[in-house]
Amino acid sequence: MKIKKLLNRRTFLKGSLAGSAAAVSLSRSPEAKAATFEGYPDSMGVLVDLSRCVGCRSCEAACNEEQQLPLPEKPFNDFSVFDELHHGQKRRTDETRYTVVNRYEVPGLDHPLFHKVQCNHCQEPACLTSCFVNAYTKTPEGAVIYDPKVCVGCRTCMVACPFYIPTFRYSSAFQPRIMKCIFCYDTRLKEGKPPACVEACPQEALTFGRRQEMIRVGRQRIRENQGRYVDHIYGEHEAGGTAWMYLSPVEFEEAGFDTSVPKEPILNYVKDFLSIVPMVLTIWPALFAGIHLLATRKDGIKKQQQTEGEAEK
Amino acid sequence: MRCTFMAALSIMALMAIGALYPNQTFALDADDAPESVEIESLAELYQPVSFDHALHVEMADCVECHHHTTGQQPVDPNCLRCHAQSTETESISCEACHSAKRFYPEDLKERNQPELYHIDKPGLKGAYHLNCLGCHQQQGGPTGCQDCHALTKRGEQLFKVSIVPAENESGHDTHQ
Numbered sequence: 088m089k090i091k092k093l094l095n096r097r098t099f100l101k102g103s104l105a106g107s108a109a110a111v112s113l114s115r116s117p118e119a120k121a122a123t124f125e126g127y128p129d130s131m132g133v134l135v136d137l138s139r140c141v142g143c144r145s146c147e148a149a150c151n152e153e154q155q156l157p158l159p160e161k162p163f164n165d166f167s168v169f170d171e172l173h174h175g176q177k178r179r180t181d182e183t184r185y186t187v188v189n190r191y192e193v194p195g196l197d198h199p200l201f202h203k204v205q206c207n208h209c210q211e212p213a214c215l216t217s218c219f220v221n222a223y224t225k226t227p228e229g230a231v232i233y234d235p236k237v238c239v240g241c242r243t244c245m246v247a248c249p250f251y252i253p254t255f256r257y258s259s260a261f262q263p264r265i266m267k268c269i270f271c272y273d274t275r276l277k278e279g280k281p282p283a284c285v286e287a288c289p290q291e292a293l294t295f296g297r298r299q300e301m302i303r304v305g306r307q308r309i310r311e312n313q314g315r316y317v318d319h320i321y322g323e324h325e326a327g328g329t330a331w332m333y334l335s336p337v338e339f340e341e342a343g344f345d346t347s348v349p350k351e352p353i354l355n356y357v358k359d360f361l362s363i364v365p366m367v368l369t370i371w372p373a374l375f376a377g378i379h380l381l382a383t384r385k386d387g388i389k390k391q392q393q394t395e396g397e398a399e400k
Numbered sequence: 401m402r403c404t405f406m407a408a409l410s411i412m413a414l415m416a417i418g419a420l421y422p423n424q425t426f427a428l429d430a431d432d433a434p435e436s437v438e439i440e441s442l443a444e445l446y447q448p449v450s451f452d453h454a455l456h457v458e459m460a461d462c463v464e465c466h467h468h469t470t471g472q473q474p475v476d477p478n479c480l481r482c483h484a485q486s487t488e489t490e491s492i493s494c495e496a497c498h499s500a501k502r503f504y505p506e507d508l509k510e511r512n513q514p515e516l517y518h519i520d521k522p523g524l525k526g527a528y529h530l531n532c533l534g535c536h537q538q539q540g541g542p543t544g545c546q547d548c549h550a551l552t553k554r555g556e557q558l559f560k561v562s563i564v565p566a567e568n569e570s571g572h573d574t575h576q
C-alpha cells in the first residue's frame with residue numbers, strides 16, 4: 088500500500104545525486120508514476136487555528152510523553168520559553184522536541200498569537216523525494232515517516248525541507264537517526280486515533296480529520312466568522328499541499344510563517360538549488376554511490392541474517 | 401418469573417421517567433456540574449473543576465452557553481438561519497452534543513455527511529474552553545490554566561513540573 092517514490096519526474100534528483108544509474112536500483116510500479124499524484128484521497132490532516140491557541144504548551148508535553156523524548160530543560164508549564172531566542176531565532180524543533188509553540192506579538196493586536204511548529208506532513212514531501220536511500224514513506228493515512236535503519240545521515244532531507252523540520256540524532260557516528268514528528272503514526276494514527284498533541288489541546292486549536300474535510304472546515308470558519316481570519320488556509324497549496332494547515336487572524340508572515348514557500352511541490356526548487364551549485368553534483372555522486380553501497384550492504388547483511396534465522400528454525 | 405418481569409418493567413418505566421424529567425428543567429444543577437467537567441482523558445491530569453452554575457446563571461443568559469437548546473433565541477445570525485424558531489431540546493447538557501471522544505473514528509464518521517452543517521462542532525473539552533475562556537477574557541474572569549484546575553500528580557508528571565519550579569505559572573494569563 089505505502090509507496091515510497093511517487094513521481095517519475097522526481098527521479099532525476101535521485102539520478103543526479105546517485106550519479107550513476109547503477110546506484111539507483113529502486114523498483115517502481117507503473118501506477119506510482121502518475122505525474123498528477125495529489126496525495127492519498129483519504130489521508131488525514133490537522134487544521135491549526137492560531138486565533139484559538141493560548142500557548143498553554145499542553146501539546147508539547149503530550150508529544151514529549153507520547154514519543155518518549157528526553158526531559159526538557161524547563162517544565163512544560165514554564166512560559167519563559169516564549170522569551171527565548173537562539174541566535175536571534177525563536178525555538179525550533181530538534182531531536183529532543185518534535186513540536187514547539189512560539190509566541191508572536193503582533194502590532195495592533197491586544198494579545199499575542201501562538202504558532203505551533205511541527206512536521207507539516209507534505210502531500211509530496213521534499214524530504215522523501217530527495218532521500219536517495221528511500222528512508223521516508225508517505226503513508227495512506229498522511230504521515231511522513233522514516234526508517235532509521237536505512238538512513239545514512241547525509242542530511243539531504245534537512246536541506247530539502249522547506250520548513251526546516253528533519254533533524255538528526257547521532258548516538259554514534261554510524262547510527263544516525265532522523266528525528267521529527269511522525270504524526271504519532273505508530274502509536275495512534277495507524278489505529279485511527281488523533282495525534283497526542285491534538286487530543287491534549289484544551290482549545291481545540293488543532294482540529295483533526297480527513298484533509299479534504301479540514302479544508303471544508305477551514306473555509307466554513309473563514310466564511311462564518313467574517314473578519315476574524317485572513318482569507319487563506321496556509322498549507323492548502325503551500326509546498327504542494329500539506330497535511331497540517333493553518334488559519335490565522337493576521338497575515339501569516341506576522342505569525343512567523345514563511346509565505347515565500349512555493350505553491351508547488353518543493354522538488355523543482357531542490358533541482359534549482361543543485362544546479363546553482365554544480366560542485367554538489369560533481370562531488371556528491373561519488374560520495375553517495377559509496378554510501379549507497381554501504382547501505383545496501385547493510386540490507387544484504389540483514390537479509391542474510393534473516394534467512395539464517397529462518398534456517399535455524 | 402412473573403415477578404422479575406414486573407420488576408424489570410417498573411425499572412424501565414422509572415428509567416424512562418428519569419430520562420425525560422431532567423431534560424424538562426431549564427438550568428443545569430450547579431452541584432452536578434463539576435462531574436460533567438471531568439473529561440476522561442484529562443481527568444487523570446487535572447483535578448475536577450467545581451463549576452458554580454448558580455453564579456454563572458446570574459451573569460449570563462442561558463443562550464450564551466446552551467445555544468438554542470434551552471428554547472431561548474440565539475443571538476448569532478449564523479445560528480438564527482436555522483434556529484430562530486427552535487424550541488427546548490430533549491437534553492441541554494453539554495455532553496449530549498459535544499463529544500467527549502472528539503476526533504476518534506466514531507466522531508469523525510458522524511461528521512462525514514455532505515449535507516451536515518455542523519461539521520465544525522467542537523468536542524466537549526474544546527466546547528468548555530472555547531466558551532469559558534472567551535467570556536472570561538472579556539469579563540475579566542480567571543484565564544490561567546491552573547486558575548481553574550490544579551494539576552494532579554499524573555499531570556505534574558506529564559508537564560515535567562519537577563524540573564524547576566515554574567514561578568511564572570500561577571500568574572500566567574494565557575491571553576495577556
Ligand code: SF4
Binds near residue numbers: 143145290
Ligand atoms: S495545546 Fe492547543 S492551545 Fe495549548 S499551546 Fe498547544 S495548540 Fe495552543
